[in-house]
Amino acid sequence: TVLLAGEPGIGKSTLLLQAIATRTRAARENVLFVSAEESLEQVRERSLRLGLPADCVYVIAETDLSVIEQSITELDPIVVVVDSIQAICEPNIPSPPGTLVQVREVALALCRLAKKKGFVLFLIGHVTKDGVLAGPKSLEHLVDTVLYFEGDRYQALRIVRTVKNRFGSTGEIGIFEMSAEGLHEVRNPSDIFLSAGDEHISAKVSVSIIEGRRPFLIEIQALTNISSFN
Numbered sequence: 110t111v112l113l114a115g116e117p118g119i120g121k122s123t124l125l126l127q128a129i130a131t132r133t134r135a136a137r138e139n140v141l142f143v144s145a146e147e148s149l150e151q152v153r154e155r156s157l158r159l160g161l162p163a164d165c166v167y168v169i170a171e172t173d174l175s176v177i178e179q180s181i182t183e184l185d186p187i188v189v190v191v192d193s194i195q196a197i198c199e200p201n202i203p204s205p206p207g208t209l210v211q212v213r214e215v216a217l218a219l220c221r222l223a224k225k226k227g228f229v230l231f232l233i234g235h236v237t238k239d240g241v242l243a244g245p246k247s248l249e250h251l252v253d254t255v256l257y258f259e260g261d262r263y264q265a266l267r268i269v270r271t272v273k274n275r276f277g278s279t280g281e282i283g284i285f286e287m288s289a290e291g292l293h294e295v296r297n298p299s300d301i302f303l304s305a306g307d308e309h310i311s312a313k314v315s316v317s318i319i320e321g322r323r324p325f326l327i328e329i330q331a332l333t334n335i336s337s338f339n
Contacts, residue, residue: 125192
């Protein structure tokens with residue numbers, strides 16, 4: 110069970126759509142994408158824009174937990190993506206979607222079903238402006254892996270950072286670039302962070318930094334000027 114968290118509009122749905130479409134294309138396995146925030150037509154238009162096969166992934170637009178569980182049982186998928194966990198509700202709980210009780214109970218039910226049937230479960234979660242997961246913070250303790258999708262929605266670069274991983278390292282990061290065709294892996298981030306041209310220019314220096322376990326070069330620029338003030 111994997112939680113992918115990030116600010117709204119950062120590209121979480123795009124990342125997972127590309128990932129599961131690639132998997133089903135290679136392995137021909139059933140994959141279910143539960144869209145609780147967008148309509149089927151919106152998901153289809155995004156898939157076509159990204160160049161993904163229209164018949165590659167089973168998609169349902171549903172917020173009722175019981176209907177989602179029934180669809181999982183009937184389809185028996187290898188991977189299930191829930192977009193997003195804050196929009197799913199259990200009708201028998203007298204609380205609106207996104208509240209602490211709803212998010213906790215829905216997440217617990219889906220995690221139990223995933224472990225019982227043996228499929229990979231991806232839960233998409235929104236974070237607030239303060240970087241806190243919308244809903245209970247305890248949601249992170251229910252899953253095996255927590256990934257944070259970071260970056261500025263108005264810039265192209267995105268970073269996937271591992272915060273928790275029961276089956277591997279938490280020091281790994283992935284760097285992606287957003288384009289009209291979706292997210293693309295950035296194999297050499299230094300090409301983006303370093304300016305081209307003559308290296309013997311004043312006011313700039315290249316330094317090596319480490320993000321997780323990944324080292325790359327960035328450029329620091331600084332200019333000073335004589336001031337007439339104290």
